[in-house]
Amino acid sequence: MVRKLKYHEQKLLKKVDFITWKVDNAAKENVILRRYHIRKREDYTKYNKLSRSIRELAEKIAKLDKTDPFKVEATVRLLEKLHSLGLAKDKLDLETASRISASSFCRRxxxxxxxxxxxxxxxxxxxxxxxxxxxxxxxxxxxxxxxxxxxxxxxxxxxxxxxxxxxxxxxxxxxxxxxxx
Missing domain, CATH: 3.10.290 (Structural Genomics Hypothetical 15.5 Kd Protein In mrcA-pckA Intergenic Region; Chain A)
Structure with missing residues (x-):
């Protein structure tokens, strides 16, 4: 048995759509913020954006033709940069670049x-x-x-x-x- 909603509650619920509710990662985000003791949430969002752009760049490089010399050069340059920053442990393939996350930045x-x-x-x-x-x-x-x-x-x-x-x-x-x- 559910009680009848009051007028102001009905007005508030008109603006909320429970069917297409956007899922947020607040729980995961809070765990990482606590683990690495990050005081500014903006830093974590920057790390997320950077890791997303690195993964997108790795996907674009992976889509290039295997015989293209630019693909080899871009792969080497990206993996070398990630390794020198300390984000990647090895310089083997683009798979390491696709695993870069915000936690990788937090560890540095x-x-x-x-x-x-x-x-x-x-x-x-x-x-x-x-x-x-x-x-x-x-x-x-x-x-x-x-x-x-x-x-x-x-x-x-x-x-x-x-x-x-x-x-x-x-x-x-x-x-x-x-x-x-």
């Missing part, structure tokens, strides 16, 4: 790389350290946790010179120099 964010290199215990702590200005990539201090780290820059993630955390780590490892004081 600076906090995740910091956890992977054991500079932080968890992604939330790494995000806080980045926002407070304790981390640099190469010579530049980075305050944006959405910074994507390529394979080349992965080795250059370290603490800022004047960071209290760097001093603490150096003191713990008995590597702190009196000249730095």
């Amino acid at each position: 964010r600076l906090p995740v790389i910091m956890v992977k290199q054991k500079l932080s215990e968890n992604i939330k702590g790494a995000t806080d350290l980045i926002e407070h200005g304790h981390v640099r990539v190469g010579p530049e201090m980075v305050k944006d946790p959405a910074f994507l780290v390529s394979r080349n820059l992965e080795d250059f993630v370290t603490w800022v010179d004047g960071s209290a955390i760097r001093k603490h780590v150096m003191e713990y490892n008995n590597l702190r120099d009196d000249f730095d004081l």
Whole structure:
């Protein structure tokens, strides 16, 4: 037994079509936002758009004729670029490019790389350290946790010179120099 709808409820339901209800991925999106500690939802939508365009590009390249020399060149260039960004683990075929997702981009964010290199215990702590200005990539201090780290820059993630955390780590490892004081 269902109660009779009130007037304002009927008015609201006139605008909603339950037969062609659009399915959203809010649950999956929220899981990924929590897992990688992404604070801006816009970053995740950008990653989705980028991964979709990469997959579309891979499909267009795959549709080209096998004897076309441009297909070989485009495939090599795309796979090399994806590998250098760290989005693809291998450079074998276009199948790897078609598996690129938003999570691939999330795994290349600076906090995740910091956890992977054991500079932080968890992604939330790494995000806080980045926002407070304790981390640099190469010579530049980075305050944006959405910074994507390529394979080349992965080795250059370290603490800022004047960071209290760097001093603490150096003191713990008995590597702190009196000249730095």
